[in-house]
Amino acid sequence: MHFTLHSNLDRVQAKRQFATSGWVSLRPFIADDQAELLRAHLLERDDWRLRLRDLDGHYFDLSTREMESLGEAKMAAVRAMIAPKAGQQGFGNSHSRIRIIDPDGRREETRNILCDFGEFLFSPPVAELVSDITGVAGIDFADTFAARYDPGDYATNHNDGIDERKAAFVFGLTKSWRVEWGGLLLIHEDEGEGEVRRGLVPAFNCLNLFTVPLPHSVSIVAPFAKEPRLSITGWYYVDRAERYIEHAMSGSLNEGKE
Amino acid sequence: MMSDRPFRRATDLMEAEIGDELVALEPAKGNCFGFNSVATSVWRALAEPRSFDQLRDALLDEYDVDAEQCSSELRTLLEDMEARGLIEPVP
Secondary structure (H helix, E strand, C coil): CCCCECCCCCHHHHHHHHHHHCEEEECCCECHHHHHHHHHHHHHCCCCEEEEECCCCCEEEEEHHHHHHHHHHHHHHHHHHHCCCCCCCCCCEEEEEEEEECCCCCECCCCCHHHHHHHHCCCHHHHHHHHHHHCCCCEEEEEEEEEEECCCCEEEEECCCCCCCCEEEEEEECCCCCHHHCCCEEEECCCCCCCEEEEECCCEEEEEEEECCCCEEECCCCCCCCCCEEEEEEEEEECCHHHHHHHHHHCCCCCCCC | CCCCCCEEECCCCEEEEECCEEEEEECCCCEEEEECHHHHHHHHHCCCCECHHHHHHHHHHHCCCCHHHHHHHHHHHHHHHHHCCCEEECC
């Protein structure tokens, strides 16, 4: 599928806001009907994997089948075991993922609309737009994954500042969200337990673009949230396009499965 | 072939009790396990090395089951736990 940037994007205003605050929301980002197709695809997928990280940096990964096998009570206990404790520092999170393009340029997703969108995000028009807004010259690659936050999911304060990342993005595909349901992208003043500078409510067809490093978190999704918080998320890099080309030419993990 | 040697735990788990069952996370490998009540009993008993006979006798004391069925199901359980890297024969 061919994606196009929305014609109403105000690049000058976006550039100004990013320069002063370190983040900007581009909304609408693409044509609404294209965003609708992405959302519909994510809602149909049944191969999400729950990814948990405790504050000591241990990762746990569960398929939908494994979660169903454990049942609600045991899953609640699992979440409680890895949940942040009072006074505990570090980065922990809980959300479900579908990997689209990994940081080494491997396309793990069977070619479909998600893969097309992952490639669109670092296609020349978008890469040039992101470079222009962020002031980072030479952006040419983004690693991407689809993220779904269900009730109980969250991400604690972190800054994304690893692996030569130049900018972070969260492309919202969430509809009919209430701020009381949580799931807010919170931009913090610092790495500690300080003030929250801004809370961005999950939205539809909205690209939140922010500088790296920037302290941020995702507030816990309330048990009574009636919709999943859906997004396509990732990070931008410079001088990595060749990696993707190499992997695509040599055969990625899912080549031949189309 | 089930070892005649005693068994011991082969990994450290983060555990949470759910009634008489257990859910456990293995931080070193990122695994998650749901133990039913029998597996929970065996795992708890293996806080110290235990032979097959010791484990079977403990289960016979705890559950209303005949010895033959208990031995058969315990053998299957231990094989499964060993295959998952949870337990190992004591060298």
